[in-house]
Amino acid sequence: MKTVLSTLCLVLFITTASAQNPTLREAIASDYQSHLGPLFDHWHRNPELSLVENKTAARLAKELRTTGFEVTEGVGGTGIVAIMKNGPGPMVMMRADMDGLPVEEKSGLSNSSTSTQKSPITGQMVPVMHACGHDVHITSLVGTARRMADMKTQWTGTLMLIGQPAEERVLGARMMMKDNLWKRFGKPDFALAFHVWSGGEAGKLAVSDGSPYAGADTVDIIVHGVGTHGASPHRGKDPVVLGSQIVLALQTLVARELPPRDPGVVTVGSFHAGSKHNIISDRAVLQITVRNTSLETRKLLLDGIKRIAENLGRAAGLPEDKLPEVNYFEGCPPTINDAKLAHRLRKMWTEKMGTDAIMDDAFVARHSKGMGAEDFPFFTTDPPIRSVYFSIGGTPKKDIDAEEAGGPKVPSHHSPLFKISPEPAVTSGIEATVLALLDLMQQ
């Protein structure tokens, strides 16, 4: 009896699991044809710059409100918070960023943007383009909202959807948090986000149990010297020499202190001092960017920069009140996936979307060697929230294969030639998100 029952349960389980997904996929596909496709088209033609995503936010709010969400606008600037309460259970957040970039679109697509907007930075009119694919994210967010509202009997808990401004300036998440996001709306138990990726095959998903985006920090070092005549160096303290020693010693942080398998970058991008051949100046300024993929590496590099700069100042004979001044500017922590949760979701996605829907790990590793940063971790680092950030490919397989075979390179994000195949990217983004939400908020 036990064997018969468990066989029956297994059959039932397989039937339910395989029946649920085609139904979900069909619903998303038909919603794309009638509603989401035209919505993507609208957003692609009408991108807006960071901090002035006014029309985008208004349309997103309207879409989510008509789907039955309780929507608050103007959170941390143009941010949107949409809540759907559906009984007891966890609160899960899904975030989509909304901003475009000051780039003139040259993709050749029929729905290319010809929009211009006054830049909040320069005050000049500039061309604007969704050159990073954030239009895919907001369209998917609307699609996710519509499916989750439709499938209310299949989940329990509170769903929080976030439309975030100014990701491209690494400002929006911070601004929403400063607007008391968790105090006003509740702190989620889990947080999710995805980015469309032009380097990956359209519609395929990639997820790692590590750090999909690096942390980025900015550091300035002001090297104080004692100015004097260039022909009498013994009468001063030369900040150019000390600054140069600091630049070289900083190279040892990554090369000699960081474990070889932990990635990190310390780049001195600018070094300014002096005004004339024969004057030893009294000041040099170094500007540094620091990248890392873990909080431990971040601390090691930032502490190391201060230690090296100050102690080289001591070695140069500077008094304690004239040591090099190290100033940190609030950067961005690394995006770190909760390894267990990433594992669990990956297994679930593989089962429900099929092995073919997941990108090959070796391919992803070959193509993700940069140290780009994201501001999503401002939501998830302090206080910590279990989170997973995944990617959805956006480029036709033939173009990816051609690049792999040494052919033309797929245009990268932020390029005027950037283009995404919206239908597979948006629909897979919705399917993966909805499946993850159902898994986290199962009854």
Ligand SMILES: [Zn+2]
């Ligand atoms: Zn971007």
Ligand SMILES: [Zn+2]
């Ligand atoms: Zn982006």
